[in-house]
Amino acid sequence: MNANGGDRVLEVRDLSVSFRTGRGVVRALRHVDMAVPRNKIVGIVGESGCGKSTLINSVLRLLAANAVVGDSSTVLFRGDDVLRMNDRQLRAMRGQKISMVFQDPMTALNPVISIGTQMADILYRLDMTAAGKRERAADMLAQVGIPDPMRRLDDYPHQFSGGMRQRICIAMALMMNPALLIADEPTTALDVTLEAQIIHLMKDLRARFECSMLFVSHNLGLIAELCDEVVVMYAGEVVEQGEVHDLFHRAKHPYTQMLLECDPARIEKASRALPTIQGSVPDLIDLPRGCIFGPRCPKRYEPCDASPPGTYGVNAIHSARCFQVRDA
Amino acid sequence: MLLYTVKRLGLAILIVCLAMLMLLSAIHMVPGDPAGIALGPRATPEMREEFRALMGLDRPFFVQYFKFLANVMAGDLGVDVWSKRPVSTMIGEQLPHTIALALVGLGWAILLGIPMGCFSAVHRNSPLDKLTAILSVGCIAIPSFIVSLYALLLFAVELRWFPAIGAGEAGDLEDQFVHLVLPGLAVGLGWVGYLARFVRTSMLEVMGENHIRMARAYGLPTRRITYIYALKLAILPTVALLGVGVGSLISGAVFAEIIFARPGVGKMVVDAVNTRNYPIVMGGVLVTTMLFALSTLISDLVAAWLDPRIRQSL
Numbered sequence: 001m002n003a004n005g006g007d008r009v010l011e012v013r014d015l016s017v018s019f020r021t022g023r024g025v026v027r028a029l030r031h032v033d034m035a036v037p038r039n040k041i042v043g044i045v046g047e048s049g050c051g052k053s054t055l056i057n058s059v060l061r062l063l064a065a066n067a068v069v070g071d072s073s074t075v076l077f078r079g080d081d082v083l084r085m086n087d088r089q090l091r092a093m094r095g096q097k098i099s100m101v102f103q104d105p106m107t108a109l110n111p112v113i114s115i116g117t118q119m120a121d122i123l124y125r126l127d128m129t130a131a132g133k134r135e136r137a138a139d140m141l142a143q144v145g146i147p148d149p150m151r152r153l154d155d156y157p158h159q160f161s162g163g164m165r166q167r168i169c170i171a172m173a174l175m176m177n178p179a180l181l182i183a184d185e186p187t188t189a190l191d192v193t194l195e196a197q198i199i200h201l202m203k204d205l206r207a208r209f210e211c212s213m214l215f216v217s218h219n220l221g222l223i224a225e226l227c228d229e230v231v232v233m234y235a236g237e238v239v240e241q242g243e244v245h246d247l248f249h250r251a252k253h254p255y256t257q258m259l260l261e262c263d264p265a266r267i268e269k270a271s272r273a274l275p276t277i278q279g280s281v282p283d284l285i286d287l288p289r290g291c292i293f294g295p296r297c298p299k300r301y302e303p304c305d306a307s308p309p310g311t312y313g314v315n316a317i318h319s320a321r322c323f324q325v326r327d328a
Numbered sequence: 329m330l331l332y333t334v335k336r337l338g339l340a341i342l343i344v345c346l347a348m349l350m351l352l353s354a355i356h357m358v359p360g361d362p363a364g365i366a367l368g369p370r371a372t373p374e375m376r377e378e379f380r381a382l383m384g385l386d387r388p389f390f391v392q393y394f395k396f397l398a399n400v401m402a403g404d405l406g407v408d409v410w411s412k413r414p415v416s417t418m419i420g421e422q423l424p425h426t427i428a429l430a431l432v433g434l435g436w437a438i439l440l441g442i443p444m445g446c447f448s449a450v451h452r453n454s455p456l457d458k459l460t461a462i463l464s465v466g467c468i469a470i471p472s473f474i475v476s477l478y479a480l481l482l483f484a485v486e487l488r489w490f491p492a493i494g495a496g497e498a499g500d501l502e503d504q505f506v507h508l509v510l511p512g513l514a515v516g517l518g519w520v521g522y523l524a525r526f527v528r529t530s531m532l533e534v535m536g537e538n539h540i541r542m543a544r545a546y547g548l549p550t551r552r553i554t555y556i557y558a559l560k561l562a563i564l565p566t567v568a569l570l571g572v573g574v575g576s577l578i579s580g581a582v583f584a585e586i587i588f589a590r591p592g593v594g595k596m597v598v599d600a601v602n603t604r605n606y607p608i609v610m611g612g613v614l615v616t617t618m619l620f621a622l623s624t625l626i627s628d629l630v631a632a633w634l635d636p637r638i639r640q641s642l
Contacts, residue, residue, distance in 0.1 A: 062541060062544060090547070091547040091549070092547070094544070094545055094546060095545065095546030095547040096547060099545070099546065100542070100545045102538060102541075102542055102545075104538060107538040107539060108538050108539055109542070110540075110543070110557050110560075110561070111539070111561065111635070112560050112564075112636065112637075113557065113560065121543075121546075121548055121552070122546050124548070124549070124552075156637070158636070158637050169542075172546070
């Protein structure tokens, strides 16, 4: 989408990740191409098991031990390939240049270490006194809206509510002023009133800290509200990506179209049954020969079963992996 | 933390009082007349009466119980049937040896078992992990008296690194400690294996938790993640296990005391059971119960010190 490569904080090229399991090789990600431009928010959307988590874990190299990354895959962070970094380079990157907010704030913090210590520990690379680190931590807590932060530094995670804990996680993620913030469904575990607060907070902080953001969610409404670009994933592939407005109004891939129809917020006709996508996600051990979405696709025609589609441009800022886009 | 300590201490005292109630009931529930059993078949009725009066067995049960409680609180555990020496003095002489032995056994278990478990968890499925697994299962499976005998043969008889028997010169701490090394190993070796397996399992479980993934995502140094973030949580079940384990460590100490010819409460109680010396049996069992209550108390306090969630729950 953006021709100027230097303007991209993160660039994922041809990323394939497989997991060796007892049942066989699970091909969790196949030839994923995507990028996060500087100062933009990119959303990743898709059902459970579509490879969202594998993608972000690849970016931070937090994959399980049985993961195998494809030889031609690259994950460039400001031009350096994360997949070829050694442990020292990785540690220098994690938390400092790329940081992450996890899905479930109830389990993301260590229950037996005070939050002040957990926050100060992130600053271990800085040449600062312990008191200085505590002050910095308290300042960050204040910025995410925790009242009386200096006193609360000595409290433990169980003394905070879920929403508070997610605020703390966000404060921790921004401690080192990272260039890229990854948010993995940061509001899924929270109730709806908190969701809006957390989203506003993240939007506000992202602008203040001037970082780029990769926002993973299955909530289309959130993606539309927050993001500049969207990547739609299905069963380990990027099926459609583009500028958020263009993609939501001119969705070309049948999967994206059906996903939009299934969003309860967009349903206009009252109906007892919520719309669903028929069928289920394919087995990633034994892949179909043609299009990955073929078995569930209502618009399937001859080319779909023969070979997998390539990625075809809808316009300059929008592309989809569907033969209908090629043939349109 | 102070409130927790006070509450937990009260619980420990209650446990000891209940244990004393059961101990006294047990004496009454033994079939036959305690006096007859103690004095043997050739005792005259007068001798039995005299014995009952001496032991207070002719009075109502609860009077006996409260007398027992009052005596124990005053430090009076009765007198030895044969030598007529106060039981509290006799236990007082033996107890430090038993406690020292249990502590050294515990020390071996902690110093070897916990690092072994951590190492196995960090290097899961490596050849060294498998070797550690074999070693620890071996440690658990071999009875402590076998370990004692072979440790004697190897380190005392063949290599002459450590002395074979006795408790060492009284007052000479270094000599006493050297005499503790082998018996301590014999008592603690099974626990080395237990701890290694136990710590490995809980470490693996904790290492898979979200907050550890988060610590990694923040680039914290691996050593800090393993030994602070993971171990502080993974050690909690082990601390609870050790609190209970001291009981079996003390019973395991009986073998070591006999084989290494060491003084100790275990050996004294075994001798007393063989000669039906009730006051010593009761005193010995009571002191062991108190040690047990004390060790669970300590383990609970350590767990509360490590885990803020426990501190606030009681």
